[in-house]
Amino acid sequence: MSAPVWNNKVVKWVDDRLPIISMVHHAAYEYPTPKNLSYMWNFGSLAGFVLVTMILSGIFLVMNYTPHADMAFDSVERIMRDVNYGWLIRYLHVNGASMFFICVYIHIFRGLYYGSYKAPREVLWWIGILILLAMMATAFMGYVLPWGQMSFWGATVITNLFSAFPVIGDPLVTWLWGGFSVGNPTLNRFFSLHYLLPFVILGLVVLHVWALHAVRSNNPTGVEIKTPQDSIPFHPYYTIKDLFGMGVFLIIYLYFVFFAPNFFGEPDNYIMANPLSTPAHIVPEWYFLPFYAILRSIDFEFLGIPAKLLGVLAMFAAIIVLFVIPWLDTSKVRSSRFRPVYKWFFVILVIDCFILGYCGAKSPADPFMGLHGLQVITVGQLATLYYFLHFLVVMPVVGKMERPKPLPASISESVLKGGANA
């Protein structure tokens, strides 16, 4: 990778003083990319695209949004009814949040399946989890802004989680609220942070891509690039593939925006916040449901830790555990394609997460999938148990016991032998 020589005088003049053009050229043009990447590798650039969409639509929403407890709800209704294309900008933003999480969740499970968190990609993986955490905070605070019933009560329930901590709990919650309940000061600070955090995410994305380019992309075989034959330049091969993926993605995203804009939403959020009445059934946005299920499934105390605190700790642990999986996974093989046993545990984990999501959406005492005698809470507890067992027991133990299939000598060999079908 020698530094490119620029023919255009202006380009050269700038680049000699600030090598930003060379940098972008390295990153998006000549970046040597494994030649066997599948469509699973599209979701990173898609997430980046959605981030930009969120920031742009957000900036235009702010031009008409009023962050005040008495006026926020009406200002959002005004965006929907009176502002030119306000409905479009808001629906892009609302559905964009769901699309963002879909892309990022697929992106994460891709990493889990192909062992992309293993050396030398641990820091890359960590930055990814930080992005997930920042996204969750952003989406949570954004959901409060329209000041509907779900906004208000979701904020109440989630901020109250922090009251579970001994001693500091109550002062902490009062501090988060800026009052004695969720109210105008809370709305204002959430607005401030909701504007700030996406730019923090943007910074993290830059670090994420920087780390990626230092360690290079993983690929479906999990075998590193060994010779130049194993890789192709990013442009035009992957720029075109990413663009194609973006087209497909836009069809799906815009289908929701135009034809089912409230599909992911809760009707209760079109009722203005009322501090005196809790909706009968509080549910978070779909992307939080698995974590919500983990939180609620802990209804017992353990080692003297009260249930409420334990639930909160379990919920946070569900994400924190992802930071240490590079060391929990003892297998020397990256890609699950060559891991006949672990592969099936991975499938169970995915199903487990869907079951958690289902449990998070239902009332604890409801029958699970209409099965009498089987309560949602019980299934939620089992699913929570598996979630943690997967990372804390299955990963280390299966990694040690399993006999992996033989790895291809190189990416090229696997491609020539039709490895893409394996």
Add this chain to the structure above:
Amino acid sequence: MSQTVQSSGDKPDENRRDFLTLATTAVGVVGTGMALWPFVDSMNPSKDVLALASVEVNLSNIAVGQAIKVMWRGKPVFIRHRTEREIKEAEDVALNQLVDPETDDARVKKKEWLIVVGVCTHLGCIPMGTATGEPRGDFDGWYCPCHGSHYDSSGRIRKGPAPKNLHVPTYTFLTDTSVKIG
């Protein structure tokens, strides 16, 4: 300067330098902390929020068996005019059956009036059971729909995930039929 301190040993300046580094770091850390504090504290309830007046409630319109909700510091307060049966139920429970043991006596000033903050001690939902017809749970008090906590006719937690009894706010009876909360 270094020449004058050489005497302290073959590793010149070590102690003095270490001390200076430590002291500078400590001052830096404390100073940064002090500079941060105003920003952190600005997020705590402001004076106008703290000054939120107390509320006075007229009780004469609440019939026996009825309850009302009033707003205090942005939160609902439940005021229930308890029936003989509800009072008796609340008094008859053995303390060892309670999650957060408290006698009914310690939670009321006048037996027939139960006054509690209407915020579930689990995660802050408003329990149902104040308006007539709402579910009151298994113990004749309140039922929280969010995660299924049951409170009894003294506002004490009896079943479900909530760890504590409904809080009793500070209040004083101004007359027999009027109470000041806060």
